[in-house]
Amino acid sequence: MSNKEVHIDFNFMMKEHIGDDSGISPEDIDSLQDEANRIHRELREKREKKEVAFFDLPYEDTSAIKHTAEDIAGKYDNFLLLGIGGSALGPISIHNALHTSFYNRLDSERNSRPKMYFLDNVDPDETASFLKAIDMEKTAVAVITKSGSTAETIAGFLIFLDAIKKSCGSIDPSQIIAITDPVSGILRNIAENEGYRSIEIAPGVGGRFSVLTAVGLLSAAISGIDIDELMAGAASMDKRCSNPDIWTNPAYMKAVMEFLFNTRQGRNISVMMAYSEALGSMIEWFVQLWAESLGKKFRLDGATVFTGQTPVKAVGATDQHSQIQLYMEGPHDKTITFLRVGEFNNEVRIPNAFSEIGGISYLGGHTMNELINAEQKATEVALAKAGRPNCRIDIPFINPFTIGQLFYMFEVQTAFSGGLYRINPFDQPGVEEGKRLTFGMMGRKGFEEKKKEIESIKINSRYVI
Numbered sequence: 001m002s003n004k005e006v007h008i009d010f011n012f013m014m015k016e017h018i019g020d021d022s023g024i025s026p027e028d029i030d031s032l033q034d035e036a037n038r039i040h041r042e043l044r045e046k047r048e049k050k051e052v053a054f055f056d057l058p059y060e061d062t063s064a065i066k067h068t069a070e071d072i073a074g075k076y077d078n079f080l081l082l083g084i085g086g087s088a089l090g091p092i093s094i095h096n097a098l099h100t101s102f103y104n105r106l107d108s109e110r111n112s113r114p115k116m117y118f119l120d121n122v123d124p125d126e127t128a129s130f131l132k133a134i135d136m137e138k139t140a141v142a143v144i145t146k147s148g149s150t151a152e153t154i155a156g157f158l159i160f161l162d163a164i165k166k167s168c169g170s171i172d173p174s175q176i177i178a179i180t181d182p183v184s185g186i187l188r189n190i191a192e193n194e195g196y197r198s199i200e201i202a203p204g205v206g207g208r209f210s211v212l213t214a215v216g217l218l219s220a221a222i223s224g225i226d227i228d229e230l231m232a233g234a235a236s237m238d239k240r241c242s243n244p245d246i247w248t249n250p251a252y253m254k255a256v257m258e259f260l261f262n263t264r265q266g267r268n269i270s271v272m273m274a275y276s277e278a279l280g281s282m283i284e285w286f287v288q289l290w291a292e293s294l295g296k297k298f299r300l301d302g303a304t305v306f307t308g309q310t311p312v313k314a315v316g317a318t319d320q321h322s323q324i325q326l327y328m329e330g331p332h333d334k335t336i337t338f339l340r341v342g343e344f345n346n347e348v349r350i351p352n353a354f355s356e357i358g359g360i361s362y363l364g365g366h367t368m369n370e371l372i373n374a375e376q377k378a379t380e381v382a383l384a385k386a387g388r389p390n391c392r393i394d395i396p397f398i399n400p401f402t403i404g405q406l407f408y409m410f411e412v413q414t415a416f417s418g419g420l421y422r423i424n425p426f427d428q429p430g431v432e433e434g435k436r437l438t439f440g441m442m443g444r445k446g447f448e449e450k451k452k453e454i455e456s457i458k459i460n461s462r463y464v465i
């Protein structure tokens, strides 16, 4: 095992540690090897045909992204990213994993690079305060939408275009970067007509699998993150996931474990708990990946199945004081995945004080690093003793190489899980109706019936208290 690699410890998911009723046996895992071979073969074929293009992203040429990033970093004080779902969660999670939450305030961390802002909602109060706080004249704006027409992103884009016009008198097209499909979509047309900078999202890469395209890489490179290392980490994970043997492939093993717990024990909730503030946003990215990819009504053969585990985010040690009581003593409907960092970037020592008070003095001389990891260990052991299945992803340090590994591993795990459930993990038909109803309410041409449908709903005031 290399000390640069992330590894998963599944001990506390196995029968020998957590008991026959709660655990999984090696034979259970072996029983899925033929299925794993089939899924592996099918995914390889799709990869070769470029139908599932995220697999090859670590080997893409990123020189255009780096070039644009350096130009923007040298010219603007601020960078604003507009996107939603897969077009925002990836860049946000890279930023929060690899910079501190004080990046915008710490000159020593920013190193003269732009302050970074990410808006992934249409919250009027947040947008209005952003406009008050930030000088748009000195702000480069990236608008990211694969489809080119997502209402929330386009609304934000129109608002910020207008703000730039008002503050500068006109728009310098090089201030705007459109990251979208190479050919289709409204944003592609606008970018070409208006002469904005633009970077393509490769066809065959869906939103939630796009973090290693310009979607995630541009903002990372602008803020000085080594994107070559991110890609190298992903490529190293690709190698480790190239073998169909469940016992050597970390992504397949994780998928198999969750699948077994879900389908054989009814564990419908998958909690991911990071003992690291930096990794909290990465869990939000994973939540979208797992939820949108596997939450499906229909199997590929048309059968109605209603698949999917509900992913839940937790951050330790904070959520030990919030969620752990439920996980220890509540229903047996969960698996828990810990993210644990071996070496943090900083060591923070706890001072010796109040030596006469035993309830405090034991902490003195230790570090926060020891404390947070002791809490993680204690929590996993306590859960295992209570027959609660949990595993631990060990991340030796947080750096672009390990973060690249994690992104890639979770994406392969998700794609492979689609094969286990025999559903399509790359579509999201369940979000379409909500979009159509929104279009209707906002007066989009062609959606008049949807507006009528909403207006025709009879609200019984008895149920409104």
Ligand code: PA5
Pocket (backbone or CB within 6 Å): 084, 085, 086, 087, 144, 145, 146, 147, 148, 149, 150, 153, 206, 207, 208, 209, 292, 428
């Ligand atoms: O994973 C997905 O495909 C979605 O979550 C999309 O990323 C999200 O709906 C935004 O879509 P778009 O990038 O087309 O604006």
